[in-house]
Amino acid sequence: MTDNVKDFPQAALAPWGIEAKDADTFVLDQISFDKSRVQPDTADRRRTTEPSHHSAGCLG
Secondary structure: OOOOHHHOOHHHHHHHOOOOOOHHHHHHHHHHHOHHHHHHHHHHHOOOOOOHHHHHHHHO
16 A cells, blocks of 8 residues: 555566555455445444554454
């Protein structure tokens, strides 16, 4: 995940089997993989004062 996807051309990443994604695309992909795992975490975060970066590990 990066904010400068343009600096990571797909041709250079393909041999490694990875792709560069911006943050929005990454989160949308996570939701589409398993909505049930992401939604409870976001609902819990609204009830806490914990910074959102603590929840990133819950995405799997």
